[in-house]
Amino acid sequence: MKNTVIKKYSVKELNAELFTPFTISSGSHKSMTNVLFTLEAAGGVRGYGEAAIATHITGETREKTMKSLRRAGELLAGLDAANYLAALCKLEGALDGNRAALAAAQMAVLDLVCRLQGVSLWKFFGGRAPSLKTDVTVVIGDAATALAFTAKMRKQGFKIFKVKTGADMDEDYRRLAAVKKAAPGCAIYLDANCACTAKGAEAFIKKLAGMGIHPAVLEQPVKKDDIDGLAYLSRKLPMPVCADESAYSLDDVYRLIQKNAVNAVNIKLTKLGFLRAREVWALARAKGIKLMMGQMVESELASCAAAAFAGGLGGFDFIDIDTPFFIKDSGLKGYSFLSKDGVYSLDRAKAGIGVEPRGAKC
Numbered sequence: 001m002k003n004t005v006i007k008k009y010s011v012k013e014l015n016a017e018l019f020t021p022f023t024i025s026s027g028s029h030k031s032m033t034n035v036l037f038t039l040e041a042a043g044g045v046r047g048y049g050e051a052a053i054a055t056h057i058t059g060e061t062r063e064k065t066m067k068s069l070r071r072a073g074e075l076l077a078g079l080d081a082a083n084y085l086a087a088l089c090k091l092e093g094a095l096d097g098n099r100a101a102l103a104a105a106q107m108a109v110l111d112l113v114c115r116l117q118g119v120s121l122w123k124f125f126g127g128r129a130p131s132l133k134t135d136v137t138v139v140i141g142d143a144a145t146a147l148a149f150t151a152k153m154r155k156q157g158f159k160i161f162k163v164k165t166g167a168d169m170d171e172d173y174r175r176l177a178a179v180k181k182a183a184p185g186c187a188i189y190l191d192a193n194c195a196c197t198a199k200g201a202e203a204f205i206k207k208l209a210g211m212g213i214h215p216a217v218l219e220q221p222v223k224k225d226d227i228d229g230l231a232y233l234s235r236k237l238p239m240p241v242c243a244d245e246s247a248y249s250l251d252d253v254y255r256l257i258q259k260n261a262v263n264a265v266n267i268k269l270t271k272l273g274f275l276r277a278r279e280v281w282a283l284a285r286a287k288g289i290k291l292m293m294g295q296m297v298e299s300e301l302a303s304c305a306a307a308a309f310a311g312g313l314g315g316f317d318f319i320d321i322d323t324p325f326f327i328k329d330s331g332l333k334g335y336s337f338l339s340k341d342g343v344y345s346l347d348r349a350k351a352g353i354g355v356e357p358r359g360a361k362c
């Protein structure tokens with residue numbers, strides 16, 4: 001049997017405690033409860049993928065995702081990893097209803113093929129931007145917590161703060177004032193995760209301007225199907241309006257662009273998988289739409305894969321791949337190319353994603 005033929009797979013829980021709950025307007029992660037998908041080729045080389053479970057955002061459960069990944073393992077067994085495009089297409093057809101599983105399975109195929117070829121995933125996708133610096137998220141909470149967190153992360157070297165808003169508008173003003181105070185001169189991104197009306201978001205931005213706060217981007221201010229609301233805000237506001245929950249497929253993004261509804265799109269592998277994420281990237285680039293690389297709550301494995309994708313292709317305006325800084329210990333090793341101030345030095349990753357479980361077995 002050729003050494004590149006996929007021989008074994010495994011599906012395991014990937015758990016980690018968080019330093020602080022990752023709370024947004026639509027729900028909260030108290031801990032990371034993801035899934036690790038491992039493929040092993042006949043020659044013993046392994047590839048790893050991670051499924052990010054965010055039930056309050058996607059509706060996908062861990063149980064369903066593990067079942068889908070066992071199905072993916074059966075579909076992939078016996079295929080030659082060298083023919084990776086066929087494998088990725090096969091997965092896209094089979095796992096369209098469970099995108100977290102699709103992303104993990106495609107991630108493992110790509111990690112495996114890159115490791116077999118001895119190239120990094122970053123180089124595989126084009127090797128364009130050798131390093132990326134991520135923002136850091138200020139989650140929903142009180143103003144005192146936002147102040148202490150921002151001061152700590154500013155000291156650690158972060159310069160862009162993505163503030164989650166939309167749960168309580170009065171508290172949001174206090175939190176944003178706290179972020180401005182703790183990180184003067186730093187950029188602020190806003191993400192309301194669907195919580196506002198268009199008029200409410202417009203008034204919110206106006207009041208912030210009066211406080212001297214001018215966010216660099218406004219992400220998903222309104223409900224995911226409120227395309228008219230997004231279009232209204234794109235016309236009225238000075239900063240780019242970015243679709244996240246509204247951009248779950250290539251069709252979604254095509255429609256948003258046709259209606260001039262947004263000037264930026266958040267690409268997440270967990271929403272799209274790798275093939276479709278690249279298609280969205282190409283469409284956005286062709287139409288002059290700005291790009292954010294985002295993620296769910298993900299360990300260093302999926303985070304470094306997202307960074308390799310974004311840095312490899314290039315052309316991203318906003319980098320939001322910061323959840324490794326919320327995780328205590330996910331049991332992974334090899335991500336020394338991610339520095340404590342949030343810089344992914346992608347040209348230092350050796351083969352594949354460059355991250356693997358400690359004491360890995362398949």
Ligand SMILES: [Mg+2]
Nearest residue numbers: 191219220244
């Ligand atoms: Mg978002």
